[in-house]
Amino acid sequence: MSFLSRTLAxxxxxxxxxxxSKESINASVAFALVILLLxxxxxxxxxxQVREIAGGLLWLVFAFAGTLILNRxxxxxLVNDCLDALLASPxxxxxxxLGKTIANFVILMVVELLSMxxxxxxxxxxxxxxxxxxxxxxxxxxxxxxxxGTLFSAMTVNLxxxxxMLPMLVYPMMIPALxxxxxxxxxxxxxxxxxxxxxxxxxxxxxxxxxxxxLSLAFVETVLVG
Amino acid sequence: MSAVAIQGVWKYFxxxxxxxxxxxxxxxxxxxxxxxxxxAGKTTLLRILAGLSRSSKGEITILGKDARAEDTRRxxxxxxxxxxxxxxxxxxxxxxxxxxxxxxxxxxQIAVEWLExxxxxxxxxxxxxxxxxxxxxxxAVARAFLHNPxxxxxxxxxxxxxxxxxxxxxxxxxxxxxxxxxxxxxxxxLREALELATDVALINRGKLAFRGPRTQEMLxxxxxxxxxxxxx
Amino acid sequence: xxxxxxxxxxxxxxxxxxxxxxTIFLKVPDEASQGAIFRVFYFHFPAAVTxxxxxxxxxxxxxxxxxxxxxxxxxxxxxxxxxxxxxxxITLITGMIxxxxxxxxxxxxxxxxxxYFICLLMYFGYFxxxxxxxxxxxxxxxxxxxxxxxxxxxxxxWKSIEWFRTQHPGPVLExxxxxxMAPGMEAPLFWNVLAFLMLExxxxxxxxxxxxxxxxxxxxxxxxxxx
Numbered sequence: 001m002s003f004l005s006r007t008l009a010x011x012x013x014x015x016x017x018x019x020x021s022k023e024s025i026n027a028s029v030a031f032a033l034v035i036l037l038l039x040x041x042x043x044x045x046x047x048x049q050v051r052e053i054a055g056g057l058l059w060l061v062f063a064f065a066g067t068l069i070l071n072r073x074x075x076x077x078l079v080n081d082c083l084d085a086l087l088a089s090p091x092x093x094x095x096x097x098l099g100k101t102i103a104n105f106v107i108l109m110v111v112e113l114l115s116m117x118x119x120x121x122x123x124x125x126x127x128x129x130x131x132x133x134x135x136x137x138x139x140x141x142x143x144x145x146x147x148x149g150t151l152f153s154a155m156t157v158n159l160x161x162x163x164x165m166l167p168m169l170v171y172p173m174m175i176p177a178l179x180x181x182x183x184x185x186x187x188x189x190x191x192x193x194x195x196x197x198x199x200x201x202x203x204x205x206x207x208x209x210x211x212x213x214x215l216s217l218a219f220v221e222t223v224l225v226g
Numbered sequence: 227m228s229a230v231a232i233q234g235v236w237k238y239f240x241x242x243x244x245x246x247x248x249x250x251x252x253x254x255x256x257x258x259x260x261x262x263x264x265x266a267g268k269t270t271l272l273r274i275l276a277g278l279s280r281s282s283k284g285e286i287t288i289l290g291k292d293a294r295a296e297d298t299r300r301x302x303x304x305x306x307x308x309x310x311x312x313x314x315x316x317x318x319x320x321x322x323x324x325x326x327x328x329x330x331x332x333x334x335q336i337a338v339e340w341l342e343x344x345x346x347x348x349x350x351x352x353x354x355x356x357x358x359x360x361x362x363x364x365x366a367v368a369r370a371f372l373h374n375p376x377x378x379x380x381x382x383x384x385x386x387x388x389x390x391x392x393x394x395x396x397x398x399x400x401x402x403x404x405x406x407x408x409x410x411x412x413x414x415x416l417r418e419a420l421e422l423a424t425d426v427a428l429i430n431r432g433k434l435a436f437r438g439p440r441t442q443e444m445l446x447x448x449x450x451x452x453x454x455x456x457x458x
Numbered sequence: 459x460x461x462x463x464x465x466x467x468x469x470x471x472x473x474x475x476x477x478x479x480x481t482i483f484l485k486v487p488d489e490a491s492q493g494a495i496f497r498v499f500y501f502h503f504p505a506a507v508t509x510x511x512x513x514x515x516x517x518x519x520x521x522x523x524x525x526x527x528x529x530x531x532x533x534x535x536x537x538x539x540x541x542x543x544x545x546x547x548i549t550l551i552t553g554m555i556x557x558x559x560x561x562x563x564x565x566x567x568x569x570x571x572x573x574y575f576i577c578l579l580m581y582f583g584y585f586x587x588x589x590x591x592x593x594x595x596x597x598x599x600x601x602x603x604x605x606x607x608x609x610x611x612x613x614x615x616w617k618s619i620e621w622f623r624t625q626h627p628g629p630v631l632e633x634x635x636x637x638x639m640a641p642g643m644e645a646p647l648f649w650n651v652l653a654f655l656m657l658e659x660x661x662x663x664x665x666x667x668x669x670x671x672x673x674x675x676x677x678x679x680x681x682x683x684x685x
Binding site: 151155156159160161165168169171172173175176179180183200201204207208211212215219222223226 | 524576579580582583586587590591595596599600602603604606607608610611614615618619621622
């Protein structure tokens, strides 16, 4: 039980800090809105063709906005040498990592849910029942994003050029998860049911999430301490 | 059994040896003052003892176990250069967080107790980001003592403390030592540290230049060690 | 000793390549449907296969570093990845040349070329990260972890892009074409794989020697600055 309680202590610490300072959330939501706006200049939002790429647009927005949050994740521990205080405590690397991933996941989900109404309005999307399935896709895709992003945040925490390195490392690695999420989102935005040939994307998302969560848990201690 | 046993420890950064063949023991209940010039390797050694970094070669046993073992970390306290508390949390929330991380039974209660003991009772719900420097240091000390550690590892703890905070820390350390706990501290504040120390070790360019009990001579002339065993 | 190995491999590689070039350009006839350009396949395929396997070998070398903490394994991993990156680039470029001649387009988002491109991006990040870390053991540690993640991801990327393209078919730059190759045409292919492997080994050994000299210089520099 103490595994869970320590993990949650870390997660709630991050969330509490974020709620008070709101630095990541504000920047992230603002960024998301700006991107949605810029995309509307690049593509005519009213045309039918946009429906086809709407899923892709949505996840690009989430991925870019997410990077802002993920960059801060371990970086915020450098202030006052808090990272050392955490590592010296009985918290294991896995608990620390999982706690932070959960916190990042929640924050990113909030950003995404705040962006959704804007997206719906800009691109004239008609949601029917597909909204619930879309929510599931968001959960799976966002978890993949946050797991990888949090691990790389840990890897780049002491690096020069951290803000540049994190996106460069994370985006290529995210591609399978983004692909799956985009495919499913596009289908759902168009209002079509998710057919048999699209179910492979669900499986891909789940497999991606499981594999990279396990890999991250296995390597996080090595990354943080040595 | 020694509280800390260091055996043949080397630390390389690439090909550069920051620590060379360090071996010594620290008895339980003693207070070791770790001296050395800047760059001698004190912080490197303390970080290894604290489990924050790995030695390249050699063995370290803390309270009978490996430095990274969970049991060890639960019984050890580390106070480094940074204060190790979160700006966006209140004093109480910070202590409660660390209480939870250290697996304490009543983190909230213990947090309140330590806030009182370090004179921060009145600002318990104030955010650290609004604290003065002195208040932050007191909170850092509270964090270090709160889980009743058997071993305290302090890296230059007296630096930048005002006189009242120095006295508070000295009192707390004295009480801990009287309670049979072990203290290892590196320091430049020779006077304050040597008053508390029972033992002394001097590191010079990565090597152990001296290891022995703290004598009256050292207390009266704090630079004695450097003159006799340090570099010119 | 290492110098002798380097020379040995280089000579063997050089000789084999020369003989292969002779075979490929003079002995082997033009391929039935594609013509002369098909010869690029004799370089494209070995480059693809060898670079791909090199990435995995490098991953294992990194894992061995994590186990032993011996920096030589990290040096090996980095050198192998560098050479693999170069040959992956060759794969991409030869593929593009072929595509240009056959299909008239420089680029098509087909599964293989896209996967290779993503692979190159990931390892580009790997090299960037290595450059950003000065301390050798930290660099080795993080590189090893990154290499594992990248190698696992390559496999996932490969499969997922294949699925993607089954649903959104586009031009397939399948150089091999139909059923297989005529018997006489296959032999130079495998000889070239061997030649490439030897060339890569030689290059890796050269790179490793450069790295050990570099690290010696760095530590001397650090030593000098400490006093």
